[in-house]
Amino acid sequence: MTQTAIGWGLKAVGALIVFLIGVWIAGRMRATVFSAVRRAPNLDETLAKFFGSIVYWLVFAFVVIAVLSMFGIQTTGLAALIGAAGLAIGLALQGTLSHVASGVMLLAFRPFRVGDYIEAGGKAGTVKSINLFTTELATPDNVQNIVPNGDIFSGPITNYSGYDTRRVDFSVGIGYDADIDQAMEVLRGEIDKDNRVMADPEPLLVVGELGDSSVNLTIRVWCQRPDYWGLKFDLSKAFKQALDRENITIPFPTRTLHVETMAKPN
Structure with missing residues (x-):
């Protein structure tokens, strides 16, 4: 009994030492993977923690199996059981795991x-x-x-924030009796006044369409991305006010209705 107790005691001490060293190694490997992934320019810290945790628990599982084998426990069946349980959990969480895989791809490719x-x-x-x-x-x-x-x-x-610059599009309608060249000159003046409009690419101002009740001028200007909405709102207002000052009307849609009077039957 004494020899048996001593043998089990030595096994327990050895298993404890192996367990502690294994946990230390798992922690060191997690920190190493975390630091390596974090240094990558296109990878997120969340992804670094995810990969570090995977490495930690894989090493921890091997350590547990090694400790159990020191006590003479057959770990082959245990490994098969863990594998079967993992497969069942994977099938049950198939949708959730797909979101995790997608999250990894989003964090990796950005x-x-x-x-x-x-x-x-x-x-x-x-x-x-x-x-x-x-x-x-x-x-x-x-x-x-x-x-x-x-x-x-x-x-x-x-x-919409992928590039530093964006294009702002406008469509301004003028009446068919209006002077197109004058209207374009007025609108060009408002474009040139705004310093948020980029010179390169050059602003575009053309006759885009002959509509049902108006001549539609197409305007395309480029700006820095943060200026997009401010420029769109301000130029829309400036175009209307400038055309009003020059008595150039922006026509409303019109519809012509012909009424025919039918003769009454005798």
Whole structure:
């Protein structure tokens, strides 16, 4: 009995030492993976923590199996049981795991970043956070939308903040009796006054369409992305006021109605 107790005691001490060393190694490997992924320029800190946790729990599982084998426990069946349980859990969480995989892809490839205004997964808004399961969007009127990553990554993603510059389009209608060259000169003057309009690419001002009741002038100017909405609102107002000063009317849609009088039967 004494020899048996000593043998089990030595095994317990050895198992404890192996366990502690294994946990230390798992922690060191997690920190190493975290630091390596974090140094990558295009990878997010959330992704670094995710990969670090995976490495930690894989090493921890091997350590537990090694400790159990030191006590003579057959770990082959245990490994098979863990594998079967993992498969069952994976099938049960198939949808959730797809969102995790999509989150990893979003964090790795970065089609958008926090602060960008995007349209994806049937929702549009400013990106507030990107997690492994979901992405949080805030609409312009500050309504929170939580969108599953699988819905975002499986469909088209429109990133309105993807480039530094944007084009602002206008369509201004003038009457058919108006002087087109005069109207274009007036509008060009308003464009040149605004220093937010970029010189390159050069602004475009052309006759875009001969409409039913108006001659539609197409205007396209480029600006820095943060100036988009301010420039659109201000120029829309400036165009209207400038045309009014020159007595150039912006016609309303009109419809001509012909009424025929039928003779009464005798």
